[in-house]
Amino acid sequence: MLPAEMKVIIFGASGMVGRGVLRECLLDAEVEAVLSIARSPIGQSDPKLREILHQDFTNFAPIERELAGWDACFFCLGVSSAGMKEADYAHVTYDFTLAAAAPLARLNPGMTFIYVSGEGTDSTAAGRSMWARVKGKTENALLALPFKAVMFRPGAIQARHGIRSKARVYRVLYALLGWIIPLVKLFAPNQVTATDTVGRAMLVVAKRGAPKPILRTIDINTIGKTGA
Numbered sequence: 312m313l314p315a316e317m318k319v320i321i322f323g324a325s326g327m328v329g330r331g332v333l334r335e336c337l338l339d340a341e342v343e344a345v346l347s348i349a350r351s352p353i354g355q356s357d358p359k360l361r362e363i364l365h366q367d368f369t370n371f372a373p374i375e376r377e378l379a380g381w382d383a384c385f386f387c388l389g390v391s392s393a394g395m396k397e398a399d400y401a402h403v404t405y406d407f408t409l410a411a412a413a414p415l416a417r418l419n420p421g422m423t424f425i426y427v428s429g430e431g432t433d434s435t436a437a438g439r440s441m442w443a444r445v446k447g448k449t450e451n452a453l454l455a456l457p458f459k460a461v462m463f464r465p466g467a468i469q470a471r472h473g474i475r476s477k478a479r480v481y482r483v484l485y486a487l488l489g490w491i492i493p494l495v496k497l498f499a500p501n502q503v504t505a506t507d508t509v510g511r512a513m514l515v516v517a518k519r520g521a522p523k524p525i526l527r528t529i530d531i532n533t534i535g536k537t538g539a
Contacts, residue, residue, distance in 0.1 A: 316343035317517060318381045322411060323388030325353045327470055328427050331506025332385050332513055333360075334472060339514055346381070348374075348411075368407040371414055379418040383517035386411065386426045392442035400442065405449045416456040423459045423517045426450065427509075430466035430527060454524055461521045463513070466528045469505040501529040508535035 319336055323329035324347040336342045337357050347353055347362045365374055368388075386408060392400045412424060428450055433443035436451060453460040512526070512535030522530070 317341055317383060317514075318344045318346075319517070320346045320348060320378075320381050320384040320415070322348055322384070322386045323427075324355075325349060325351070326387055326389070327506060328465075328468065328509060329385075329387035331471070332387055332510040335507060335510030335514055336385075341518065342514070346377070369410045371411055375414055375418070378414055381415070381419050381422060383423045383425070383513075384411075384415055385513050385517075386424065389427060392445075397441045397445065401445045401448075404442075404445050405452070408449050409452055412453055412456055412460075416458040420457055421459075423461065423520075424453065424456070425461045425463055425513050425516060426453055428462050428464045430464050432462075432464055434525075450525070459520070460524065461516055462525045463509065463531060464525060464527045465504050465509060465531055467503045468509065469503060471505050471507050501532065504528050504531050504535070508532055511535040 319342055321329060321333055321336070324333045330353075333345065333347070333353075333355070336345045337359055342359065345357075345360045347360065348365055349362065350364065350366055350368070352362060352364065363374055363377055365371070367373075371378065388403075388407060390400070390403050408426065415422060415424065426449070428446050429442075431440070431443050432450060433440060433447040434450065436444050436447040438444055438447075450462045453462070509531055512531045515534050516526075521534075526534070
């Protein structure tokens with residue numbers, strides 16, 4: 312169990328999931344400090360929040376001193392694979408993630424590292440789907456590092472509290488198909504979660520641990536809604 316007051320790092324705080332997680336961290340009285348590491352300002356201020364602007368996500372050595380002494384990392388950084396070649400998608404998805412995770416594991420062996428993956432991720436890293444292979448390879452590498460790694464695999468995510476996706480492709484999809492999500496949630500509640508539920512679930516896992524290393528939508532919803 313972590314100390315009563317947590318110090319949390321967030322990668323991808325400007326994205327839809329990241330903003331939802333950031334919101335819950337800032338609202339949580341047990342979170343003492345939040346560090347956002349990003350390439351550009353996230354456009355939000357709070358007494359708990361500090362930002363480090365860092366351009367090279369393949370090399371965190373220049374800011375390594377800032378990476379020690381943290382209790383949890385919520386890695387919400389990601390891109391859509393649409394139109395991307397596998398090498399380019401892997402560079403962002405695998406290379407960026409492991410470049411950050413490796414020094415964090417070395418400097419904070421007691422840290423909980425939560426990675427936002429996705430429903431359908433291929434743990435064999437050998438299937439037909441390109442994005443699922445790359446995500447699976449990334450998950451496997453994180454689970455092999457010497458810290459408490461937990462994979463979040465949400466399916467459909469409902470954006471709440473005015474949060475919107477940073478990716479244009481997802482904004483377009485939400486604009487066209489967003490009305491379907493409440494219907495899916497009504498008839499298949501275990502296939503849909505929400506930005507605030509994901510954020511709360513991450514905090515519960517960081518504080519109390521996870522029942523298993525890979526959490527799917529039904530698990531995220533149970534943990535995020537009940538705190539169990």
